[in-house]
Amino acid sequence: MNVEVKTTAGQAMGIVGIVLAVISLILAFIPCIGFVALLPAALALIFSIISIIQATNGYGSKGLGIGALIVSVLSIFLAVMWLTIISGGFSVLKDLERHPEKIEIFGKELEKELNDANVQIRIETDSMVKTLRQLEGESDSIKVITIKKNKVSKGDDSQGARITIDTDSVQIRIEATEKKKK
Amino acid sequence: MIPILFKLELKPLKKRKSNGFNFYSIAATPYLKVNSAFALILLLVFIYSLVFSQNNHPIPAALTQLTGIVPPSKGLSAAFSQIVRLNFTNAYILNPYSLRVFSFFLIQFILRVGLIVTELRFPNSVTTSTIAVDILISLTLLIYCFYPLIEFTFKILLQLLH
Numbered sequence: 001m002n003v004e005v006k007t008t009a010g011q012a013m014g015i016v017g018i019v020l021a022v023i024s025l026i027l028a029f030i031p032c033i034g035f036v037a038l039l040p041a042a043l044a045l046i047f048s049i050i051s052i053i054q055a056t057n058g059y060g061s062k063g064l065g066i067g068a069l070i071v072s073v074l075s076i077f078l079a080v081m082w083l084t085i086i087s088g089g090f091s092v093l094k095d096l097e098r099h100p101e102k103i104e105i106f107g108k109e110l111e112k113e114l115n116d117a118n119v120q121i122r123i124e125t126d127s128m129v130k131t132l133r134q135l136e137g138e139s140d141s142i143k144v145i146t147i148k149k150n151k152v153s154k155g156d157d158s159q160g161a162r163i164t165i166d167t168d169s170v171q172i173r174i175e176a177t178e179k180k181k182k
Numbered sequence: 183m184i185p186i187l188f189k190l191e192l193k194p195l196k197k198r199k200s201n202g203f204n205f206y207s208i209a210a211t212p213y214l215k216v217n218s219a220f221a222l223i224l225l226l227v228f229i230y231s232l233v234f235s236q237n238n239h240p241i242p243a244a245l246t247q248l249t250g251i252v253p254p255s256k257g258l259s260a261a262f263s264q265i266v267r268l269n270f271t272n273a274y275i276l277n278p279y280s281l282r283v284f285s286f287f288l289i290q291f292i293l294r295v296g297l298i299v300t301e302l303r304f305p306n307s308v309t310t311s312t313i314a315v316d317i318l319i320s321l322t323l324l325i326y327c328f329y330p331l332i333e334f335t336f337k338i339l340l341q342l343l344h
Contacts, residue, residue, distance in 0.1 A: 033241060
């Protein structure tokens with residue numbers, strides 16, 4: 001009777017591989033730092049391959065190595081996806097650096113759009129730091145004082161809305177009017 | 183004479199031997215090693231959240247800064263810092279999914295520590311089926327807790343493929 005005895009060959013590499021692979025998979029599902037997963041995933045892939053080779057040569061168990069290999073391949077795939085998106089962002093920034101007139105054109109277009117919609121945004125503040133703290137929730141909460149939707153003075157064919165946000169140090173007033181198309 | 187059909191022998195029950203916390207056995211099973219590694223990493227995550235507060239996190243939101251995309255993971259580190267300080271409302275404001283994601287790390291940490299203690303106290307108690315159940319529970323928990331992040335990842339992937 002042949003009794004197959006498994007050795008511990010490739011076990012250490014398999015353990016390192018599976019730990020790195022699981023870490024990289026969790027990192028890959030966090031979009032902000034997803035691309036960082038590429039490093040542990042690549043290491044996990046290398047360790048898992050070494051583990052499988054060692055296990056094959058030394059009659060060891062290949063389970064850990066195979067598991068690490070599958071998880072690391074999935075992590076690499078996701079990390080490459082995030083890297084592609086981020087590199088796309090880089091290329092847009094580089095393009096804007098080379099052609100700064102594009103920002104100017106965009107600004108003019110935005111201004112035109114805002115003028116067409118007749119939107120006014122006015123921010124009055126005496127302390128930006130205090131305002132930011134309030135916005136982060138460390139200080140008093142923001143209170144929306146008025147939200148009005150009424151007919152404005154520019155004749156009966158227009159409708160408008162006004163939102164006033166008032167805190168201790170900042171007052172934001174947003175007024176918008178929409179002209180009815182004839 | 184009544185024939186003896188069976189012989190009943192009463193033997194005292196053998197007490198199961200327990201090695202207690204035998205740290206040499208850490209080197210024995212790969213499952214124990216993997217659990218120890220994960221427990222240590224999770225502990226480091228909690229320490230990281232405790233050391234850094236809301237405004238001094240070294241991890242930047244690289245994706246938002248470079249692409250303008252606001253992912254559901256934005257503010258997660260800051261929210262974790264609030265959770266370990268038991269400010270759950272602030273954590274929810276910073277990131278609505280933070281409690282869900284943090285619960286994954288916390289449950290996993292408790293599970294890992296529990297499994298380490300069990301294996302050290304009762305060697306050979308962990309079988310292949312224990313490992314299979316552990317993988318199944320962990321995977322289900324990962325999908326449930328990370329669902330908003332996984333969903334966002336696959337949405338981006340589909341957009342990229344189109």
